[in-house]
Amino acid sequence: MADSKSLRRLLVSALSASTLEWYDFFIYGTAAALVFNKVFFPEVSPIVGTIAAFATFGVGFLFRPLGGIIFGHYGDRLGRKSMLVVAMLVMGVATFLIxxxxxxxxxxxxxxxxLLVLRAVQGIAVGGQYGGAMLIVTENAPSNRRGLFGSFAQVGPSLAVILSNIVFLVVVASMSTEALQSWGWRIPFLLSAIVVALGLYIQITIEDSDEFKQLQARAAEQKSADVPVRSRSPIVTALREHPREVLQAAGMILVVQVYYYILTVFLVSFATEAGVSKSTALWVVLLSSAVTVASIPMFALVSDKVGRKRVLVIAAVATTASAFPFVMLVGTGSIWLMLVAGLLAGVTLGALYGPMAAFYYEMFPAEVRYSGASLGYQLGAVLGGGFAPLIATSLFAWTGTVLSVGAYVTAAGLLSIWAVGSARETYRPAAASRSEETVDVSSI
Structure with missing residues (x-):
């Protein structure tokens, strides 16, 4: 296990990598809600243009499972760190080109x-990023703090929403609507060059997880001793030997994906169409994400004390129960009630998402962990988050009521409750007695 100094570096690197990678992915959603309908689809009506922009947003999700497969395979073969770095470089370049x-x-x-091609490349990159960032901390974490340490990778998306919204708030406030649509929207994308620089920094300064290095050492010993080793793709092994866990991983993230992208993308579009200013709508999402940032590590830490499944079941039920209150508050068109809705969603989503990295770690053996966790997570993402803004916009346009959006979130929530409820508890308090070195986490 890494010492305290190395763990601090790993935590900072994982948090930074996750935040900036997701920043690149999320600014697309904000741009799609604010300007892409006019920049790339000006020949159609505003509502059709918005739906078309959200469709291109969803394309990135279609390619996330492919990214999970590719990066999962090589992440289980070549290492967590190297695949994380490659994913960051690919994402940074694709976003800059957008x-x-x-x-x-x-x-x-x-x-x-x-735009569609580059969005697909973004999807592949972010599909590979999650497994690398999550495993590089959980595989090095003290066993009694795996939930808390894993939450550093989980916090990244919410921090990314805050960062992307701040950037857009500055851009929106500093120029006219005409300038924003003409060239201002490009600024947040061009800033993604920072992601490339961070990827190179991580490559130079951190090492791969101890658990993966132990796998490599055992493989080298078997090879030197001429022990026959069955060579099978990690992704094939994960699907053949752990299909239930892959489906459960996909199911438990489903409502997080649906709810989160309705909150961060659909809400912005709905609010601006209702007459709320772009800046105000972005502030609602920003404050909601700030609440999520606080709740993720808090509930992850609770899972280190009482178990993952107990926390996740309660959180999944609470998240599902909040769906209709959320959409009804949003549907009022009142900015203050929209803020209450955003804060409600932020707390429940953070409670559900926080312990999930540790849960994924404990669901799969080390030799297929990158593949199994990535594939499960990205399947849930493409089924849940990818087209959530498009589906929500279409449902609202078809029914004329936000209650249809609430029904959509509730259906996803029920599936997630089933997935969490059917999974076995993975947390073992006795795990701290395993043959691991003790790390003083108080100094981290």
């Missing part, structure tokens, strides 16, 4: 086509 795409007015249909 900021350079000419508009529809300049190159016609080629503009949204290029």
């Amino acid at each position: 900021g350079l795409i000419p508009s529809y007015a300049q190159i016609g249909i080629a503009a949204p086509v290029i």
Whole structure:
């Protein structure tokens, strides 16, 4: 196990990598809600343009399972750190290039086509990032603090929403609507060059997880002793030997994905259409994400004391129960009630998402952990989050009521309750007695 100084470096690196990687992924959603309908789909009505923009947002999710498969395979073979770095470099370059795409007015249909291709590349990259960031901390964490340490990778997406919204708030406040649609929206994308620099820093300064290095050492010993070793793809092994766990991992993240993207993307679009200013809508999402940032480590720490499943079951029920109150508050069009809705969602989602990294770690053996966790997470993402803003917008346009959106979130929540309820408890208090070195976590 890593010493305190190395753990601090790992935690900071995982948090930074997760935050900036998701920043790149999330600014697309904010841009889709605010300007992409006019920049890339100006020839259609505003509502159709918004739906088209959200459809391109969803394309990234379609490719996330592919990223999970590719990076999971090599992450279980070559190492967690190396795949995390590659994912960051791919994401940084793709996002930077989105900021350079000419508009529809300049190159016609080629503009949204290029946008779709680069969004697909973003999806592949973020599909591989989660497993690397999550495992590099959980595999090095003290066994009695695995939930808390894993939450550092979980906090990244919410911090990314805060960061992306701050960037857009500055951009929106500093220029006219015409300038924003013309060139201002490019600034948040071009800032993604920072992600490339961070990826190179991580490559140089941190080491792979101890658990993975032990796997490599055992494999080397078997090879030197001429012991026959069955060579099978880690992703095939995960699907063949742990199909139930993969499905449970996908199911438990489902409502988080649906709810979160309705909160961070659909709410912004709905609020601005209802006459709320862009800046105010972004502030609602920002404050909601701040609550999530606080609740994620808090409930992860609770799971270190009472067990993962107990926390996750209660959180899944609370999240599902909050769906209709959330949409009814949003549907009032009142900015203050929208804020209450955002804070409600922020607490429940943080409670559910917080312990999940440790739960995923404990669900799969080390040799297929990157593959199993990544595939399960990304399947839940593509089924849940990818087209949640599109589905929510379409449901509202079709029914004329936000209650249909509440029914959508509730259905996802019921599936997540089943997934968590059917999973076995993975936390073992006696795990602290395993043959691990004791680390003074108070200094971390």
